[in-house]
Amino acid sequence: MSPQGSITRRLLRRVGPIAAALGLVLAAPVVQSATAAPAVTLYASPSGTGSTCSSASPCALPGAQQVVRTRLAAEPSADVTVLLADGVYRLSSTWSLGPADSGTPGHPVVWRSAPGAHPVISGATQVTGWTQRGSSGVWSAPVPSGSDSRQLYVGGHAAPIAQATPASLGFRGSWTGSSTGYTISGDAAAMAWFGSLTASQVAGVEFDYPGGNGPWTESRCRVASFSASTGTLKMSQPCWTNVTARASFAHGSGGLPSMPTSTMPALVENAQTLLGSGQWFLDGAGGTLSYKPAAGRQMSALDVELPRLESLVRGAGTLATPVHDITFSGLQFSFATWNAPSTSAGFSDVQSNLRMTGANNQGMCGFSTPAGSCPWGSLTQPLANVSFTASKNITFTGNRFAELGGAGLNVMYGAANTLIQGNEFTDIASTAILLGCTYDPLPTDPSEAVGIKQNCTPDGANDNTAIGTNEILTGTTVADNVIHHIGTDYSSASGITLLFSQHTTITRNNLYDLPYTGITAGVVQGHVDQASTPQNSTNINSSNTISDNIFHDYLSVRSDGGAIYVEGHQAQYVYQADGKTIDPAQTLAKGLQVTGNIAYDGPSTNFTYYDDAGSEWVNWQGNVAFGAGASSQGGCSPTGHFWITGNYFSAGVQSYPCAQPVDTHASGNTTIPATPKPADIPNALLRAAGAGSGSFTPVLSVPASIFYVSPTANATQVIVAGEGFGPTTPVYIGTTPVSDVTHLSSGFMIVPIPAGTTAGQISVTPQVPGSIRLNDDDSRITYTGFTYAGGRSYGDYRGDIHYATADGATASLTFTGTTVTVYGEQYTDQGNIGVSVDGGPQQVVTTLPGDGTRHANAALYTAGSLSSGTHTVVVTKLSGQYATLDGFTV
Numbered sequence: 001m002s003p004q005g006s007i008t009r010r011l012l013r014r015v016g017p018i019a020a021a022l023g024l025v026l027a028a029p030v031v032q033s034a035t036a037a038p039a040v041t042l043y044a045s046p047s048g049t050g051s052t053c054s055s056a057s058p059c060a061l062p063g064a065q066q067v068v069r070t071r072l073a074a075e076p077s078a079d080v081t082v083l084l085a086d087g088v089y090r091l092s093s094t095w096s097l098g099p100a101d102s103g104t105p106g107h108p109v110v111w112r113s114a115p116g117a118h119p120v121i122s123g124a125t126q127v128t129g130w131t132q133r134g135s136s137g138v139w140s141a142p143v144p145s146g147s148d149s150r151q152l153y154v155g156g157h158a159a160p161i162a163q164a165t166p167a168s169l170g171f172r173g174s175w176t177g178s179s180t181g182y183t184i185s186g187d188a189a190a191m192a193w194f195g196s197l198t199a200s201q202v203a204g205v206e207f208d209y210p211g212g213n214g215p216w217t218e219s220r221c222r223v224a225s226f227s228a229s230t231g232t233l234k235m236s237q238p239c240w241t242n243v244t245a246r247a248s249f250a251h252g253s254g255g256l257p258s259m260p261t262s263t264m265p266a267l268v269e270n271a272q273t274l275l276g277s278g279q280w281f282l283d284g285a286g287g288t289l290s291y292k293p294a295a296g297r298q299m300s301a302l303d304v305e306l307p308r309l310e311s312l313v314r315g316a317g318t319l320a321t322p323v324h325d326i327t328f329s330g331l332q333f334s335f336a337t338w339n340a341p342s343t344s345a346g347f348s349d350v351q352s353n354l355r356m357t358g359a360n361n362q363g364m365c366g367f368s369t370p371a372g373s374c375p376w377g378s379l380t381q382p383l384a385n386v387s388f389t390a391s392k393n394i395t396f397t398g399n400r401f402a403e404l405g406g407a408g409l410n411v412m413y414g415a416a417n418t419l420i421q422g423n424e425f426t427d428i429a430s431t432a433i434l435l436g437c438t439y440d441p442l443p444t445d446p447s448e449a450v451g452i453k454q455n456c457t458p459d460g461a462n463d464n465t466a467i468g469t470n471e472i473l474t475g476t477t478v479a480d481n482v483i484h485h486i487g488t489d490y491s492s493a494s495g496i497t498l499l500f501s502q503h504t505t506i507t508r509n510n511l512y513d514l515p516y517t518g519i520t521a522g523v524v525q526g527h528v529d530q531a532s533t534p535q536n537s538t539n540i541n542s543s544n545t546i547s548d549n550i551f552h553d554y555l556s557v558r559s560d561g562g563a564i565y566v567e568g569h570q571a572q573y574v575y576q577a578d579g580k581t582i583d584p585a586q587t588l589a590k591g592l593q594v595t596g597n598i599a600y601d602g603p604s605t606n607f608t609y610y611d612d613a614g615s616e617w618v619n620w621q622g623n624v625a626f627g628a629g630a631s632s633q634g635g636c637s638p639t640g641h642f643w644i645t646g647n648y649f650s651a652g653v654q655s656y657p658c659a660q661p662v663d664t665h666a667s668g669n670t671t672i673p674a675t676p677k678p679a680d681i682p683n684a685l686l687r688a689a690g691a692g693s694g695s696f697t698p699v700l701s702v703p704a705s706i707f708y709v710s711p712t713a714n715a716t717q718v719i720v721a722g723e724g725f726g727p728t729t730p731v732y733i734g735t736t737p738v739s740d741v742t743h744l745s746s747g748f749m750i751v752p753i754p755a756g757t758t759a760g761q762i763s764v765t766p767q768v769p770g771s772i773r774l775n776d777d778d779s780r781i782t783y784t785g786f787t788y789a790g791g792r793s794y795g796d797y798r799g800d801i802h803y804a805t806a807d808g809a810t811a812s813l814t815f816t817g818t819t820v821t822v823y824g825e826q827y828t829d830q831g832n833i834g835v836s837v838d839g840g841p842q843q844v845v846t847t848l849p850g851d852g853t854r855h856a857n858a859a860l861y862t863a864g865s866l867s868s869g870t871h872t873v874v875v876t877k878l879s880g881q882y883a884t885l886d887g888f889t890v
Contacts, residue, residue: 037077037107042067043114046087053082061089061121068109069100079103081110084331086117095121097315103325105393113330123309123385124153124335127289130299138275138292139299143306145287149337150489151405151429152280153305154291155828157854158403158427158488160881162274162281162290163208163267169193177261181224181240185231194226194233197271200285202226206342207235207265210491212243214257215559216516217349218491219243220341238358239346247361250373252530253613253637253658256350277881278829282306294828294848294880302828307337307405315388316458319414319465324392330699331399336385338406338429341490345380352494352516352523353407353430353487354379354438367442368537374528377537378451379438381499382430382490384410388418389457395419398699402427405489410434412499413456417475422691424482424700429489433481436473436499441525441539443471472540473501480691480698482723484513491515491557494565497523504544510691510723510747511549512707513799515557517565517610518599519546521592526568526614530637531662534616541592542572548596550690550747552707552721553790553799555604562610563599563628566592566635571617588643591617598624598689598747600708600721601790605629607655611638616661620644624681627674627708631655640664648681650674677710678717678750683742686719690747698746704729707799709759720749720762722799732766733757763797767889771821774813776802776887785809785877786885795856797823802885804877812874815890820873821862823886826855831880835861837873844878857886 045058053059053067064082071078080103103109113119130141152159166173170189175182184190194202205223212219221239226232246258268274272281272290280291289306293299312333317323341347345357356362357380361372368374384407388394391411401408401423407430411418425432437456442448449467453460456471478496487493495511498504498521511518521544528536551563571591574583599608608625609632611618616639624647625632632649640661644653647669654664672680692698701724708721720731724746731738731751742750751762760773767773774780775798777788783802786809790800801824802811813820822835826849834842845861863873877883 037079038075039079040071040081042080042082043085044082045085046089058085061091061095065101072100072103072109077104077107079107081112083112083114084117084119085114086119088120088122090122090125091309091312094309094311095313097313097326098323099317099321101326102323105325108325108327108393108395110327110329111331112327117330118332119330120332120334121312122305122335123312123337124305124307127304127306133290137295138290140288140290143282143287143289145285147282147284147287147289147306147308148339148342149282149307149405150339150342151307151337152282152289152291153335153403154302155854156303156403158429159291160279160829161269162271162276162279163269164274164276165266166264166268169268173264175262175264177244177263179241179245179261181235182233183231184233191228191231195228196273197226199225201271204270206269208267208269209243209259209263210266211558212259212263213349216351216492216561218558219259219349220347222342222344222346224344236344236346238356238360239344239348241360242348242356243346245360246356247364249361249364251527252533252536253527277831295831297828297848305335307335309336310338310383310406311385311387312336312404313386314458315391315394317390318459318463319390319467319470322390322392322414323388324394327395327397329398333386333399333401334403336404336406338383338385340383347490349490349492350379350524351492352497352520353382353490353492354524356380367445367448368528369535374537377438377441377525379524381434381438382407384408384434387411388415389413389459390415390463391418392416395421396423397421399423400700401425401432404428406430407434408432408486411476412437412473413440413452414471415473415476418477420476420478420481422480422696422698422700424702426483426485427488428486430487431493431495431497432483432486433478433496435476435478435497435504436501438499440471441500441537443467443540444469474503476501476504478506479508480694480696481509482691482700482702483509483511484702487515487557494518494520494523495554496520498544499523499525500539500541501544502540502542505547506549507545507547508689508691508693509549511551512553512723513556514554516555517561518551518554518563519549520565521546522566522568522570522615524567526639529568529614529639530659531639532659534614534639534662537568537614539569540572541568541570542590544570545593545595546597547593548689548693549598551597551599552601555602556790559604560606562605562607563602563625564594564597565610565612566615566618567612568614569616584641588617588619588641591619591641593619593621594623595619595621596623596685596688598685599628600626602628603790607631607634608651609633611635611642611661613637614639617641620647622646622685624648624685626650626672626676644669648672648685650676675711676719677715678719681719683744683750686748687744690745693745701726703795704764705795705799706762706764709762712753712757712759715753717750717752718762720751721747723747725749729764732763734761734771735766735769737766771819771889773797774888774890776800776885778887780813780815781888782812783810786811794825794854796825797857797886801825804883805881807877807879809877809883810874811885812872813888814870814872815888816870817890818866818868819862819864819890820866820871821889822860822873822875823857823888824860824884825886826858826860829881830883832878833860833883834876834878835863835873836876837863837866838871842876847880847883
């Protein structure tokens with residue numbers, strides 16, 4: 001092979017998949033070869049048939065896959081591309097890919113959208129044939145007998161399952177807990193309600209316990225049975241024991257809190273009698289789906305998708321024969337479920353959606369010293385709706401992972417050189433991206449091989465390859481993705497969960513609207529370690545990087561987390577010549593590099609950059625944190641070996657309220673305000689962070705929206721932070737476009753402002769002439785019964801709203817002017833609001849959309865031609881599951 005040919009192959013291997021996703025043609029030096037790899041383009045369509053796979057006669061997806069295999073068998077080095085036409089590809093079974101579907105290095109098989117198309121890979125059935133059930137407002141439709149799903153998608157978004165609070169059902173709450181469940185005989189309303197259900201209906205009821213096992217958790221358990229004679233509810237096992245009676249163990253920090261047995265559930269779910277507006281119930285045995293649309297909605301106008309599949313796409317080889325060299329580009333993966341939490345194991349939450357499913361000690365991991373002192377590493381992780389194991393050179397670029405009931409994407413078990421770039425992850429019940437497996441901290445230990453094969457790959461029983469370093473997750477790159485609105489069902493979800501791996505790079509991603517932590521690295525991997533016992537639990541982690549990511553509006557539901565959360569060993573030790581003394585410089589070089597990240601607006605953060613239990617060998621360098629909690633860096637009972645240098649933090653560093661780390665090195669850090677101005681943070685840091693800040697141009701984008709504006713008083717320019725910014729994103733002050741805007745990145749701009757400008761006047765859309773827009777968090781608005789929700793990704797003004805669930809909740813504003821407009825969302829789970837000005841008659845306004853889709857930042861009502869002077873407007877929730885307020889224009 002000539003040197004020139006080698007260089008060309010390396011170039012194509014690195015950038016070929018990305019170029020294909022962007023529709024680029026790569027010009028490469030001409031290299032002489034005996035035969036050039038043939039280029040094959042095949043075509044697929046949702047209505048395709050046969051095996052021609054031409055543009056005029058496309059194949060169905062399975063047919064196209066079979067033709068690909070045939071072509072590859074005849075010509076393994078062929079450049080095969082399958083173009084997917086627009087439409088929904090409804091899978092009858094998991095789209096499974098193996099070694100026979102693989103390309104070769106530099107010649108991947110590419111599955112991509114046709115130009116202008118938006119193909120959706122779906123695991124759901126569209127439900128039709130609706131009939132109304134009497135005058136109850138409930139509609140029902142037939143579904144295949146045995147249907148089972150924890151999710152239903154209506155109008156492209158997850159709908160809530162039938163649910164209610166105990167208080168709304170009239171339950172007194174005088175329940176007594178025990179090792180088996182509850183005694184409710186003293187609660188007449190609860191006795192009557194459960195007594196009205198059949199045994200099978202009782203067994204479907206699920207209780208939700210947000211914060212039950214620590215403020216970072218949300219556990220769920222099903223009811224097993226109800227005895228009217230004894231007044232007892234028996235809870236499903238092992239879920240109930242795993243939630244209320246967790247095993248004790250010798251540990252270095254934190255704990256594994258048990259929930260008191262008398263804790264009342266926050267929600268009662270999954271019974272048909274609970275059906276409320278916008279909710280659904282599935283009677284799988286009876287083959288019936290019920291849905292209660294919000295008032296005024298027509299079922300004929302709604303697209304209802306009931307998932308059938310849990311595993312949507314699965315690529316699996318063996319360690320000796322991996323699935324390899326496949327690219328997915330421009331596709332949408334949607335409408336799958338995850339049913340394991342409905343079983344007797346339930347969802348006994350520990351942290352970051354890792355849960356207990358077996359005995360209450362989860363087997364006590366055997367890779368700790370002493371053995372049995374650590375239940376953490378062998379926890380059960382969420383099912384991913386798209387997953388790859390024993391794979392090499394798999395690329396996902398420019399795709400959407402949306403409306404999924406498990407985790408979005410998982411790679412583990414020997415996966416090497418995976419590229420996840422430029423995708424959007426949203427409306428996902430669990431975590432967006434899950435990297436690694438809880439069962440393989442030490443794959444080089446032969447005693448762990450059986451557990452790894454059983455838990456880290458779907459084909460473990462058929463993989464006879466010896467496990468060792470070949471099983472380590474390595475070379476994964478997660479870059480330029482947008483991750484938002486995840487953890488919708490399981491609120492302890494992190495945006496990205498990194499377990500055990502080497503040479504992982506997580507860089508230039510935007511993560512926001514998150515219920516818990518942004519990125520967790522080593523979650524629950526080090527709880528038996530601390531400075532005094534650093535070697536109780538080791539792993540293979542080495543040379544991983546988390547850099548130049550943007551985090552904001554995280555920890556919106558749970559607490560005790562951070563933008564980046566670290567536990568456990570993060571480096572393989574390098575020793576000096578004596579073979580006994582650790583070389584700090586070389587070991588840190590193999591440690592976790594956390595550099596150039598920017599985090600803001602984490603409302604309940606205790607440590608923005610969090611060194612928790614047993615964490616060690618972390619380089620915190622050049623990061624930014626503002627308006628993001630009590631401490632910018634620190635944690636509980638870490639081992640140590642931290643370098644904290646060159647950061648820009650609004651809060652303190654090295655806060656270790658539990659046991660102290662063995663050593664830390666902090667220098668060159670700059671204290672900035674909690675609301676920094678342009679001069680407080682170097683533009684170079686703002687420019688380098690977020691999707692598209694490198695050489696990659698994102699294929700997808702989200703609508704431009706503003707989440708932060710630095711103080712405007714006495715300022716000539718401000719930092720504007722948000723999402724979806726591009727080099728030509730317009731900025732307005734009121735109705736006036738602003739020139740000379742410095743567009744730094746997808747998340748930051750520097751905007752010049754004239755004297756007297758307020759933050760509310762700055763927007764990416766022009767305002768009505770003569771008006772002032774007040775955001776819903778403006779101090780002049782008075783609320784009763786409304787709750788703040790930030791970090792929203794639907795296009796709300798400033799990315800936040802106030803919402804109410806109780807009828808009679810009010811929001812009022814006293815203003816000076818002649819016109820007022822009320823803003824909020826229109827969606828199917830809402831109802832009517834009442835608007836009154838100056839105590840006059842209440843005008844009833846519907847907030848139901850006419851097209852069945854969500855409309856954010858919508859003008860709901862305008863009162864004009866008011867007399868010049870001071871007025872008061874009052875908005876009242878009248879009906880529906882929710883009422884929203886997104887502010888006013890006056």
